[in-house]
Amino acid sequence: MTIALRNADVFAAEDLPLLCVRGLTRTYGTRIGCAEVDLDVWPGEVLAIVGESGSGKSTLLNCISARLEPTSGTVCYRMRDGEMRDLYRLQEAERRLLLRTDWGFVHQNPADGLRMTVSAGANVGERLMAVGDRHYGRIRETATDWLGRVEISADRIDDQPRAFSGGMRQRLQIARNLVTGPRLVFMDEPTGGLDVSVQARLLDLLRGLVNDLGLAVIIVTHDLAVARLLSHRMIVMKDGNVIEHGLTDRLLDDPQAPYTQLLVSSILQV
Amino acid sequence: MNAMSRNATYNFAYLDEQTKRMIRRAILKAIAIPGYQVPFASREMPMPYGWGTGGVQVTAAILGPDDVLKVIDQGADDTTNAVSIRKFFERVAGIETTTHTAEATIIQTRHRIPEAPLAEGQVLVYQVPIPEPLRFLEPRETETRKMHALEEYGLMHVKLYEDIAKNGHIATTYAYPVKVEGRYVMDPSPTPKFDNPKMHMSAALQLFGAGREKRIYALPPHTEVVSLDFEDHPFEVQRFDRPCALCGAEQVYLDEIVLDDRGGRMFVCSDTDHCETRRAEGHRGELGGELSGEAK
Ligand SMILES: Nc1ncnc2c1ncn2[C@@H]1O[C@H](COP(=O)(O)OP(=O)(O)OP(=O)(O)O)[C@@H](O)[C@H]1O
Ligand SMILES: [Mg+2]
Ligand SMILES: [Zn+2]
Numbered sequence: 001m002t003i004a005l006r007n008a009d010v011f012a013a014e015d016l017p018l019l020c021v022r023g024l025t026r027t028y029g030t031r032i033g034c035a036e037v038d039l040d041v042w043p044g045e046v047l048a049i050v051g052e053s054g055s056g057k058s059t060l061l062n063c064i065s066a067r068l069e070p071t072s073g074t075v076c077y078r079m080r081d082g083e084m085r086d087l088y089r090l091q092e093a094e095r096r097l098l099l100r101t102d103w104g105f106v107h108q109n110p111a112d113g114l115r116m117t118v119s120a121g122a123n124v125g126e127r128l129m130a131v132g133d134r135h136y137g138r139i140r141e142t143a144t145d146w147l148g149r150v151e152i153s154a155d156r157i158d159d160q161p162r163a164f165s166g167g168m169r170q171r172l173q174i175a176r177n178l179v180t181g182p183r184l185v186f187m188d189e190p191t192g193g194l195d196v197s198v199q200a201r202l203l204d205l206l207r208g209l210v211n212d213l214g215l216a217v218i219i220v221t222h223d224l225a226v227a228r229l230l231s232h233r234m235i236v237m238k239d240g241n242v243i244e245h246g247l248t249d250r251l252l253d254d255p256q257a258p259y260t261q262l263l264v265s266s267i268l269q270v
Numbered sequence: 271m272n273a274m275s276r277n278a279t280y281n282f283a284y285l286d287e288q289t290k291r292m293i294r295r296a297i298l299k300a301i302a303i304p305g306y307q308v309p310f311a312s313r314e315m316p317m318p319y320g321w322g323t324g325g326v327q328v329t330a331a332i333l334g335p336d337d338v339l340k341v342i343d344q345g346a347d348d349t350t351n352a353v354s355i356r357k358f359f360e361r362v363a364g365i366e367t368t369t370h371t372a373e374a375t376i377i378q379t380r381h382r383i384p385e386a387p388l389a390e391g392q393v394l395v396y397q398v399p400i401p402e403p404l405r406f407l408e409p410r411e412t413e414t415r416k417m418h419a420l421e422e423y424g425l426m427h428v429k430l431y432e433d434i435a436k437n438g439h440i441a442t443t444y445a446y447p448v449k450v451e452g453r454y455v456m457d458p459s460p461t462p463k464f465d466n467p468k469m470h471m472s473a474a475l476q477l478f479g480a481g482r483e484k485r486i487y488a489l490p491p492h493t494e495v496v497s498l499d500f501e502d503h504p505f506e507v508q509r510f511d512r513p514c515a516l517c518g519a520e521q522v523y524l525d526e527i528v529l530d531d532r533g534g535r536m537f538v539c540s541d542t543d544h545c546e547t548r549r550a551e552g553h554r555g556e557l558g559g560e561l562s563g564e565a566k
Contacts, residue, residue, distance in 0.1 A: 092416075119435055126428050129427040129428055130422065134500050140435075
């Protein structure tokens with residue numbers, strides 16, 4: 001009986017959310033960062049969080065990625081063993097392990113997510129070493145492979161990211177995060193600091209990787225074109241609240257909330 | 271020297287009893303948690319920090335009137351630093367000092383572990399400038415503390431990875447990081463990696479004092495000390511392709527000595543007591559006949 005039930009659970013896991021956020025609120029003193037946010041993310045799904053500057057996108061992202069303690073509400077994550085755990089009730093060691101194995105975080109500014117004074121190879125290899133890989137040759141091989149996948153040529157493996165262009169740094173940051181095969185990656189304006197042609201190439205690369213790897217992604221952007229290109233679903237934030245959510249195509253083609261209509265029309269004018 | 275000639279202006283061994291008790295408590299805690307850095311309220315000592323005030327405070331705290339103290343800098347007993355510290359303790363504690371490893375009950379050192387195996391009952395006190403092995407890549411103290419607490423030591427291998435990527439092999443030759451009893455990663459500080467294997471399972475108690483950084487850590491006798499490495503780049507000690515020119519010792523750490531301005535040089539034991547003891551026993555290296563005595 002028990003065994004049958006467990007099997008059923010495993011099959012069902014595909015259809016269960018990876019992340020469940022309920023009633024998430026973060027205030028800064030009297031100022032609201034984000035308020036009463038509910039959302040679910042399924043395996044392999046890309047969710048975009050959009051909204052104007054100051055609407056609470058980064059606050060929300062930081063709270064759900066265990067980087068900023070919420071004032072109230074819960075964030076639950078389905079661990080690899082299938083169990084749903086409240087992030088802020090995990091032991092710190094468990095949470096930190098999650099952060100560098102099953103999760104990734106891509107910062108807008110690559111310097112925040114890279115070690116600028118060690119080589120590209122070591123940047124990519126760090127997570128492998130953190131989880132106990134002790135074979136130099138194998139680490140280097142994996143790093144070379146990942147540099148290739150983000151279109152950085154193998155002969156740059158011993159260069160420090162300081163010697164890289166903005167676009168290369170961002171690709172390196174992505175490789176560094178993906179090397180442990182995470183299931184969920186958070187991104188905060190990953191194309192933000194880049195000029196348009198570099199942005200386009202990075203988006204292309206990201207879309208390919210996300211598809212190939214079946215990654216779930218939560219991406220913050222104020223650029224609706226980025227959301228359109230990458231995401232399956234979107235939420236729109238204003239003044240810390242989610243004012244609209246839905247499938248990306250539906251939401252962009254037929255926005256319901258007046259604010260979203262304004263956002264969409266203003267982007268179309270550009 | 272004996273206990274009678276001690277300068278009575280100071281408390282025995284310079285530090286007051288309360289300070290010594292505080293340092294001893296830190297030492298006991300350090301012994302209880304091998305490799306863990308215990309903070310302590312480091313005191314001003316009448317010498318500059320670079321002179322090893324951490325080691326001096328540890329020595330002062332554990333010294334008793336019957337102790338026999340040896341002090342080495344590099345491997346030598348006769349450098350300014352070693353002589354000054356020895357004189358200091360003769361004056362403020364009136365204790366006996368020695369240059370012979372086997373006779374010492376406490377050996378304070380900067381850089382080297384004596385070549386002769388240490389025995390039960392001996393204490394080796396290291397002068398440590400930088401106790402934090404993770405600092406190289408993580409300057410934030412709050413973060414390194416967390417990393418120790420959670421056993422997150424991946425960064426140590428990042429450092430070794432960089433070493434191999436740059437040099438083709440692990441080029442770190444001193445302050446080579448070790449893992450203690452499978453738990454804490456520790457910096458043996460300025461000792462050459464040649465000496466790392468001597469720390470492993472040593473019969474002596476090993477105490478590390480960092481004065482400026484206010485940290486004490488320890489290896490109790492018979493503690494497992496493993497040098498970090500990669501499977502395909504295993505830890506190796508420095509090898510010297512010749513024996514000591516004076517005493518003929520092999521498998522010891524050698525210093526290069528310039529003999530003249532025409533490029534003449536020789537390699538001799540860095541541990542001067544070891545070299546002298548061997549020569550007294552009749553061992554000779556290739557230059558041991560003519561040059562012993564004036565070489566240093
Ligand atoms: N550390 C902080 N202290 C006080 N207020 C903060 C802090 N961080 C954010 N806020 C406030 O919380 C609200 C949401 O900010 P948040 O950074 O989450 O917005 P955002 O949508 O990411 O904006 P942007 O697009 O400019 O990055 C804003 O009113 C902001 O001023
Ligand atoms: Mg933001
Ligand atoms: Zn010799």
